[in-house]
Amino acid sequence: MTQQTTTCTAFEGVRRIASGAFVDVALAVKQVTERGEQAPVLIFDDVTSQPVEFDLRGTADEVRERLTREQTGAPVSDESADPTDASAPRGRGRPRLGVVAREVTLLPRHWDWLNSRPGGASVALRKLVDAARLSGEDTDRVRRAQEAAYRFMTALAGNLPGYEEATRALYAADAARFAASIAQWPGDVHEHAAKLASRAFGAV
Structure with missing residues (x-):
């Protein structure tokens, strides 16, 4: 699953099965599919309405454990240094406050107008x-x-x-x-x- 949200809604045909956290919805869907659904079961991300798929193999506890592990897995670390990282050692002088200096090319009339603004x-x-x-x-x-x-x-x-x-x-x-x-x-x-x-x- 690649969804960014953590809630979804499942339908069996036009009947809503469950809505809420992924784990809760997955277990509700598992119950429906195991009894033999009478209509197609579709699960939608609550924000994007993109389809959500669950691995429902095994027991309810195994499904719960698998989904919990997927949602609480450690994030991928980024070894590249972040120049705005607050934990990085600071040099002397005034704090940078996240300001990044870049070159901006404008016509003279644009600079005149900008320089006339407060600040x-x-x-x-x-x-x-x-x-x-x-x-x-x-x-x-x-x-x-x-x-x-x-x-x-x-x-x-x-x-x-x-x-x-x-x-x-x-x-x-x-x-x-x-x-x-x-x-x-x-x-x-x-x-x-x-x-x-x-x-x-x-x-x-």
Whole structure:
């Protein structure tokens, strides 16, 4: 598994089996598969809706132990030195505070404008970069939320009435039309799709 999150949701057809920590969901899925599932079992990462796969071989204790070991394994060490590592010996003089000096090439009018800002060119550039970064993060958050909702909807609701209209509403950021389009979906699918889409609409 390569998922970055630690929670997921499993469905047997359109019925939600379990939602929560990987270990708990895996054990619930194991019970379903061992009794002989009547519908396909799909497991979705709670943030990305990417499929999650578990190794369910062995006993419940073996599955639990295997998943716990995978999630708590020691991280891969990086032997390369990090110049910003706080544990590295410091030289004399003023602390660097993580500031990295790089060359920036601008036209004279750009430098004139930057130098006229309070705090000078460096402060102005940092503020501009931070503002652009935050704006980009908002856009990326919405895009990732749309992709997660669409991925789940395609897997479980692609044949349900209102799917195409719901997809259009999702990417148009039309929360009311989205809610109306999924109103007739099975309860568990409706609830999970609405939860995922709410992130794209800015509700959470």
